[in-house]
Amino acid sequence: MRKIVFQREQSEAFVITEAPDPVPGPGQMLVRTEAVGVSVGLVRMLRAAAAPEKDPGGEIVGRIIALGPDVEGYVIGDRVGGVVMEGAFSQSVLALPGLVSTVPGEVEPSVALTLVRGGLIALSALHAGxxxxxxxxxxxxxxxxxxxxxxxxxxxxxxxxxxxxxxxxxxxxxxxxxxxxxxxxxxxxxxxxxxxxxxxxxxxxxxxxxxxxxxxxxxxxxxxxxxxxxxxxxxxxxxxxxxxFSIGLIGRQDPGLIEQRRAELWRMLAAGQLRPAHKAFPMERIADAVELIETRRNLGRVLLHTN
Ligand SMILES: NC(=O)c1ccc[n+]([C@@H]2O[C@H](COP(=O)([O-])OP(=O)(O)OC[C@H]3O[C@@H](n4cnc5c(N)ncnc54)[C@H](OP(=O)(O)O)[C@@H]3O)[C@@H](O)[C@H]2O)c1
Incomplete structure (x- = not known):
């Protein structure tokens, strides 16, 4: 599988490399990604004084291609979306059931990617307020x-x-x-x-x-x-x-609420009440995706297609 390695010292800040698929351990699922999000959070990390994480986390949508022991409620082939703590910018990534949830099969990857985190934060911020x-x-x-x-x-x-x-x-x-x-x-x-x-x-x-x-x-x-x-x-x-407000605490304490809110987003999408906007790039154009956010010109979610 291909993945993006983030680095600062070399002439190229983003390098696409070949790597073996990670092996899911207990409680983990291996997801073949369809789309991954690029956001101001990543840009902040890349521009921070500390060296960037080589393999940062982020939002993803994809299909389960392998399951570790002790994963309940999912089978190989299920479509999921949500957040992973590391290795998001890859064609295969390890995900935890509490941080991802089921994505309806009919929702196209870019739309699903735009809703799984952005929609969740927006809806949860309204609730928090x-x-x-x-x-x-x-x-x-x-x-x-x-x-x-x-x-x-x-x-x-x-x-x-x-x-x-x-x-x-x-x-x-x-x-x-x-x-x-x-x-x-x-x-x-x-x-x-x-x-x-x-x-x-x-x-x-x-x-x-x-x-x-x-x-x-x-x-x-x-x-x-x-x-x-x-x-x-x-x-x-x-x-x-x-x-x-931060979604992190809810994710750790009440993953059921996250699932419930995402289900509400899928329902509203199907009812035509939401029109998620995005700008998609192929994985190779990560630098352009980052630049679009850094220059504050994006309209909606910026994302990469990974397959
Ligand atoms: N609390 C949580 O759990 C949680 C989770 C995810 C994201 N967030 C936060 O939600 C906010 C929106 O995230 P997002 O992923 O939706 O953003 P995004 O899609 O990456 O959008 C970037 C836009 O945000 C604005 N912006 C504000 N500060 C910026 C900065 N320092 N550098 C570049 N752009 C900046 C710019 O628009 P303007 O120039 O028009 O302002 C820019 O066009 C972020 O602050 C993020 O930290 C919070």
Missing amino acids: RFEPGESVLVTGGASGVGHLAVQLAKARGARRVVAAVGSHGKADFLRDCGADEVVTYAQPSWGERPDLILDGVGGELVQLGVEALAPYGRLVAFSAGGGNVDASSLLGNLKTVIG
Whole structure:
């Protein structure tokens, strides 16, 4: 099988090599991948001061080609998707049943890949923010893999108004197609009507800007790896809340909930309520995929086809 090795020192940052299929141990499944995701998380890792992981994890969709001992509920040939902790950028990868779940056979690989993690995070962030129909929602990183689905989900779940916030106005048409009532840029002096809920997938200074933009009793869900600080005194007067969210804890403590939420995403997809957007590259074009995110030009999920 072929895999991408990530390196910094050599002239080529990404090298495609041949490697033997890994052998699944107890509780592991071997998955032949159809598509793997490329995201800002990978870009952060590649640009961090520490040397990049050679074999990073990520989101995948594929078919089970071998099972280790003690795997229950799956057979060879089943289609699965979700997250693996390492070796994602490969044609064959080891996965754990708790982190992946069944993908319906009729959903094409790119669409499935866009939903298995991005849709899960978007839906879970809405839950974390205690979203109620009739509320107004603002999504930062609105055109990202997670963000564009958060816009669609908020709309489908009965938001009164959905605003997408982005780095540049060039993403406005895409976001209106996703159902956004308004598109604002981070740099605008005002983001308009105060939202009840902000889903922040960017972090940094947008966390405090978001808190200040919230309506009374408003909540901001901080789910990015982009950091940021909150001035607690800015929460008091209008009874605002900042909620931290990461899928990791739910994955470890309640994998059934993840399966349930993905099942809801497949149902909404089949009902035409979700339109996952993606830009696909062949595996050999990993550098172009990374560049698209690094220059913040992606509309929806960026992914690689691996077969
Ligand atoms: N909490 C969790 O469990 C969890 C799980 C997965 C992902 N996440 C977070 O969700 C957010 C969205 O992830 P994603 O995979 O959907 O993103 P993505 O598809 O890779 O989208 C990248 C977009 O995000 C925006 N962005 C914000 N900060 C950036 C940066 N430092 N470098 C490049 N682009 C940046 C850019 O749009 P603009 O220029 O328009 O802002 C860019 O076009 C990320 O912050 C990620 O850390 C959280």
